Amino acid sequence: QVDLVESGGGSVQTxxxxxLSCVASTYLNxxxxxxxxxxxxxxxxxxxxxxLGDVTPYANSLKGRFTISRNLDKNTVDLQMNDLExxxxxxxxxxxxxxxxxxxxxxxxGDFIHWGQGAQVTVSS
Numbered sequence: 396q397v398d399l400v401e402s403g404g405g406s407v408q409t410x411x412x413x414x415l416s417c418v419a420s421t422y423l424n425x426x427x428x429x430x431x432x433x434x435x436x437x438x439x440x441x442x443x444x445x446x447l448g449d450v451t452p453y454a455n456s457l458k459g460r461f462t463i464s465r466n467l468d469k470n471t472v473d474l475q476m477n478d479l480e481x482x483x484x485x486x487x488x489x490x491x492x493x494x495x496x497x498x499x500x501x502x503x504x505g506d507f508i509h510w511g512q513g514a515q516v517t518v519s520s
Contacts, residue, residue, distance in 0.1 A: 397421055397509045399489045404514030407479055415474040415514055417489030426492045426499040427472040428453070428507060429463060431516075433485035440502035441487075444472065451499040479518045486513040 398420040407413055415429070428443035428451075440453030442463040452458050462475040472489060490507040492500065500506040 397423065397491070397494075399491060399509055399511035401487065401489050401511045401514035404487065404516050406517040406519065409480055409518060409520050411479055411518075412475070412477045413479065413516060415476070415487055415489075415516075417472045417474075417511055419470040419472075419491065419509075422467070422470055423491055423494055423509075425494055425496050426451075426506075427465060428490050428499065428502075429461075429472070429474045430488045430490055430502070430507075431483075431485045432488070432513075433482070436485075438488070441474065443499035445497050445499060449499075453502050476516070479516075481518050481520050483516060483518050485516060487516055488513045 401417050403415040424446050429441040430438050432438040443451040444463050444465045460477050465472045489511040491509040492506050
């Protein structure tokens, strides 16, 4: 059983920043990713990261504002979000593939089997 716990969500104004953090209950040598789901919209992938830091962006439109990072020693994956917009409002989820599977798959592959409970991010204008 692997638990993923997100933190750092909250309510901010347009243009502000937030940093989300996801901590895993155990060391994971795998691909970790951030997803989000806006109200009334399907879940979308933001970016994924391999154990050694190679990043796979899933949403090219977010590349300039959102940055994923990872600390293997702390079992954490962070998402730095800058210049936030109301359209970024939603629930943000941390996800991971199985241990040892460090190739970052497509977002709809079903290979992300570990999920956090989600962190609410609300951006107001």
